Amino acid sequence: xxxxxxxxxxxxxxxxxxxxxxxxxxxxxxxxxxxxxxxxxxxxxxxxxxxxxxxxxxxxxxxxxxxxxxxxxxxxxxxxxxxxxxxxxxxxxxxxxxxxxxxxxxxxxxxxx
Amino acid sequence: xxxxxxxxxxxxxxxxxxxxxxxxxxxxxxxxxxxxxxxxxxxxxxxxxxxxxxxxxxxxxxxxxxxxxxxxxxxxxxxxxxxxxxxxxxxxxxxxxxxxxxxxxxxxxxxxx
Numbered sequence: 001x002x003x004x005x006x007x008x009x010x011x012x013x014x015x016x017x018x019x020x021x022x023x024x025x026x027x028x029x030x031x032x033x034x035x036x037x038x039x040x041x042x043x044x045x046x047x048x049x050x051x052x053x054x055x056x057x058x059x060x061x062x063x064x065x066x067x068x069x070x071x072x073x074x075x076x077x078x079x080x081x082x083x084x085x086x087x088x089x090x091x092x093x094x095x096x097x098x099x100x101x102x103x104x105x106x107x108x109x110x111x112x113x
Numbered sequence: 114x115x116x117x118x119x120x121x122x123x124x125x126x127x128x129x130x131x132x133x134x135x136x137x138x139x140x141x142x143x144x145x146x147x148x149x150x151x152x153x154x155x156x157x158x159x160x161x162x163x164x165x166x167x168x169x170x171x172x173x174x175x176x177x178x179x180x181x182x183x184x185x186x187x188x189x190x191x192x193x194x195x196x197x198x199x200x201x202x203x204x205x206x207x208x209x210x211x212x213x214x215x216x217x218x219x220x221x222x223x224x225x226x
Binding site for chain 2: 100
């Protein structure tokens with residue numbers, strides 16, 4: 001069975017601070033896919049990124065960056081110079097050979113002005 | 114036109130009512146999904162349709178009845194619901210393959226009195 005753990009329930013930072021959201025994904029499969037989604041107060045889940053297990057290159061997109069380390073099963077997400085508009089719940093998700101997308105419990109990020 | 118739309122956005126119903134949730138995707142995708150997001154639980158997969166055929170029913174009670182008349186539309190018919198069914202119901206779609214990235218709609222906030 002697969003499992004996604006987001007240990008941080010809620011994080012509060014002041015605008016312009018950097019913040020890292022942690023995610024640990026467990027599965028027995030060697031091939032799997034990892035995702036991050038953002039859920040603003042409006043409710044819609046917004047897709048941010050997808051990584052395949054065989055691709056350990058880190059990725060940067062503007063102020064967002066993702067660090068995937070297969071050895072520790074971690075797929076962490078960093079927001080640089082956070083902004084108030086980044087306030088949302090962020091979900092990490094994984095999919096293995098079951099082809100079911102499994103979500104973590106989410107991390108609520110509050111960016112204060 | 115946004116990629117995945119859902120109507121209504123909010124719904125209040127009694128336990129004896131019958132109502133339907135509607136989802137429409139404008140992305141040319143072939144697979145559609147229903148998820149349930151309760152206050153205290155991670156997102157739960159309910160149903161998966163691929164090319165209009167149901168390929169997954171994740172042990173959902175029969176008071177939830179999905180319908181997929183074509184690859185762009187997905188319905189969730191509700192009848193004799195319980196108060197614990199109150200949740201955010203999210204629809205998603207993906208291109209076709211079971212490992213493709215899923216894109217979500219804004220959800221329907223359902224309250225069962």
